[in-house]
Amino acid sequence: MSDRDGSGDRLETIEGAGTAEPADVPSIDEGRYLYCLVRADADAALETTGVDGEPVSIVAVDGIGAVVHACDGIYDSGDLAQIRRWLVRHQTVVDEAGQAFGTPIPFQFDTILRGDDDGVREWLREERDTLERALSELAGHWEYRVEVVEIDPVSDAALLERDERLRELDERIADADEGTAFLLEQQFEQRVTELRAARRESVTADLQGRLAAAAREVHALERSPSAQLSDDVAGSASDSNDDDETLCRLTLLAHEDDEEAIGSILDDVAANDGLEVRFTGPWPPYTFAPEFGGDGDGTTTDHTNSRP
Template structure:
């Protein structure tokens, strides 16, 4: 199986094309789910490029797949994004139908038919059972704290002794000295704002830890990945993002997490954006690295 993608172009394009194998009868993998085989589970949706999706089952584990004969690669970024969004949509719909899914990365392909998928599930059954059981009824939630009304310099000066000292010194200094003091003041002001962001983040993480299994801090500005798109951009038109967090929690703890966030949102000038539940994109382990795995790009 493979989830590798390359963004390199130019001289590497021909070499990469030569390394991409043909796939006679492969299966594109979206996610794994827990199923009741007696019900012959199905998923009424279409996958990447409109392909029909099926659920291949073995011993209570279902792999959501579609049949494919090639990997999904393009120089058209808009096309790649459409594929990525469709991949995520299928995983989301599988979660609604069967419970918490374990997602595969985009472009993960097993170079085999349905029976090959069943054989892989059997060979990895111990690991897959552990992963599915561990994530059962757990979902990912994304949190973004945005400062819609930035705290004023005056308020920060009132709460920081060093800023007050520098402010007083500047008012009674000659131009040359005042210039140097102003640089120190601006540097200290930047530090105080950063410390405030870190304090808000740390306090929120500590409170969320009481209700979540895992809490991870993300970059304040979202990247280009689909999972980061869940939370939106880090810099918004109506404020500055103070922190972004991703949380893995049991579905019964969603209301408790919401209560913590309500307390944060009660502070003047702060807005909390809370999305989910989502499949555990951030917390699911990467699957398909064993001897039975094949790389759709480099397998000879």
């Protein structure tokens, strides 16, 4: 995003709500909390309430609308339950905007534009080319999340039956003295780790390739993400048992018309014994939407988990 007339300085993305020290909290006399951008006319409205019950409105210029509410500060709290309620409400507003106006460009939680509605209109005019391009490219597209879980992981004994190298090591361990056996057991465990990693990589590569034929973009995520407050609202929390092993997690951007084709591909994977596929969506394209308010031109595309 360009910084013409200081417009880029008015847009602030506040991350880590609930962790800021009082001295670090930005002072905002008047601002507009941003939920998302949508295709909307000047008279468009969204009948819902936002974070903390604030009335939501749409400020639109030339067919592009910002879903906002008036605010005079960021949303910061040491109460994690309160933060979760804010996150859920933020996500709900974005979801409702998507249902009413089509694919939105979502903002992360606590993104605030300094100024009043006129300031929002000025920002929309200044950044129209960037916003128009983003809305056009994402129109009709949504984010989906896929997790492939091995609910009955292959045992070491089964791997031993399948792999000649493991059998060789097992036989040598049985005949070795204590010191040599210890070293061979380390090699045995390393081989088991390699075989399991190869299986995960094979499943991931095969599924990515098949999904790429139906989706516009497919990206691998960390298999074991750290717990985040956004898990509950963004569908990334799973119901895995301790014995389950996640083989891969993927995020994909796909047109809504291709959801059935994607589901068919995942059904084929789920038909394999011992595998379970967890599929969530459609979500607003948080991972694939441009970020606003950053350094340089302020517009970046982040292919990591950037949901609220």
